[in-house]
Amino acid sequence: MSGFATLAPVYSTPAAAHADTLLNDTTAETRSRALNQFLASVELKAFKIAQASLRNEDDALDAVQDAMLQLARAYSERSAEEWRPLFYRILENRIRDMQRRRTVRGRVIAWLPFRRDEDDEDPDPIAEAASPDPPPGAKLEMEEAMVALEQALHLLPERQRQAFMLRNLEGLDVAQTATAMGCSQGSVKTHYFRAVQALRARLGDFEIES
Amino acid sequence: MTTQTHETSELERRTRAVLEESLTRIDARTRSRLNRARHAALEAARQPRSAPWRSRFVPVTGGAVAAAVLAVAVVLLTQRPGPVSKPESAQPSLEVLDMLADEDNVSLMEDYDHSFYEWAAAQGESPGEAGGGDTSSGSAGG
Numbered sequence: 001m002s003g004f005a006t007l008a009p010v011y012s013t014p015a016a017a018h019a020d021t022l023l024n025d026t027t028a029e030t031r032s033r034a035l036n037q038f039l040a041s042v043e044l045k046a047f048k049i050a051q052a053s054l055r056n057e058d059d060a061l062d063a064v065q066d067a068m069l070q071l072a073r074a075y076s077e078r079s080a081e082e083w084r085p086l087f088y089r090i091l092e093n094r095i096r097d098m099q100r101r102r103t104v105r106g107r108v109i110a111w112l113p114f115r116r117d118e119d120d121e122d123p124d125p126i127a128e129a130a131s132p133d134p135p136p137g138a139k140l141e142m143e144e145a146m147v148a149l150e151q152a153l154h155l156l157p158e159r160q161r162q163a164f165m166l167r168n169l170e171g172l173d174v175a176q177t178a179t180a181m182g183c184s185q186g187s188v189k190t191h192y193f194r195a196v197q198a199l200r201a202r203l204g205d206f207e208i209e210s
Numbered sequence: 211m212t213t214q215t216h217e218t219s220e221l222e223r224r225t226r227a228v229l230e231e232s233l234t235r236i237d238a239r240t241r242s243r244l245n246r247a248r249h250a251a252l253e254a255a256r257q258p259r260s261a262p263w264r265s266r267f268v269p270v271t272g273g274a275v276a277a278a279v280l281a282v283a284v285v286l287l288t289q290r291p292g293p294v295s296k297p298e299s300a301q302p303s304l305e306v307l308d309m310l311a312d313e314d315n316v317s318l319m320e321d322y323d324h325s326f327y328e329w330a331a332a333q334g335e336s337p338g339e340a341g342g343g344d345t346s347s348g349s350a351g352g
Contacts, residue, residue, distance in 0.1 A: 028256070031255075032252055032255060032256060035251075035252060035255060036248065036252055039248045039251060039252070040248060043244040043245075043247070043248060044233045044236055044241075044244070045233065047236065047240065047244060048229065048232060048233060048236075057240065061240065061243050061244065061247070064244065064247060065243075065244075065247035065250070065251075068247050068248060068250075068251035069247075069250065069251045069254050071251070072251035072252060072254045072255035073251075073254050073255065076255040142228065142231055145224075145228050146228055146231070146232050146235075149225055149228050149229070165229075168222055168225055168226050168229065169226065169229045169230070196221060196222065199221065199225065200221055203221070203225075206221055206224050206225065206228075
């Protein structure tokens, strides 16, 4: 009996390990699926937020990609509820880094003789093409509204724009926005209020056909 | 104040509608790149994390290696070159070895002419005889 008692754990170990492995695999698969779902739900909005700040599609894509990678590497083990503010916190940091780098690069390039701006390059017609679903003439007003809003957002101070985009487009609440921006909830409210005031001053009623 | 709040809400609603509409017009290329970025991130999340000891060990090892390299560099830079002792005893022995290894030298030793060296030595011992010897030997030779 004692022999069985001694041997039992030895023989049961592979089965237990196998069960643990299956459990781990299942957990990992579930988590991976949840992460995929989360990233799919934020990627377009994140791109739009990054684009509003960086005003460059490639830079915005790079920022979103970096944020996705960092979240997956460093925070995928966190609970899914924490992902959204963490992701936007990472994205905001990345955007700020890119803006700083761009400022430095601009200063350096300004000193170089015979410089050629990247904007001088001929636009890629495929890249410039709109979505497969071209807007009909009835949506012209919406296009104009988009351009007007984009310009008005660009004129906002960085923090106000962040607060507005995170609250208005992404739908984060005040606490989540504060986490994402790394500031207090009171600051978020102030930035958001000022952003709305400034947008109203520039856009007026901003009436569009729904 | 109520009007102000209502206006703010209306502006927010309209801007949100415009921003959401702009999301639907993001081109296929951008969507594709975002999709690829997402899958790359998921792949990164699947990669096993490095062991906890490794993250501590690597900086320690790196620091130790850097310290060792620095110590060696300091020693090498501060060390003055001392007088180098010349291995004098090694020089002749090498010459002897060369001589022995050379076949020409050996053949010269075999063709060694004793009579010439004996005559030269005798001339050195008696210089007077050497002059007469020269004459006599010159006449004898002529």
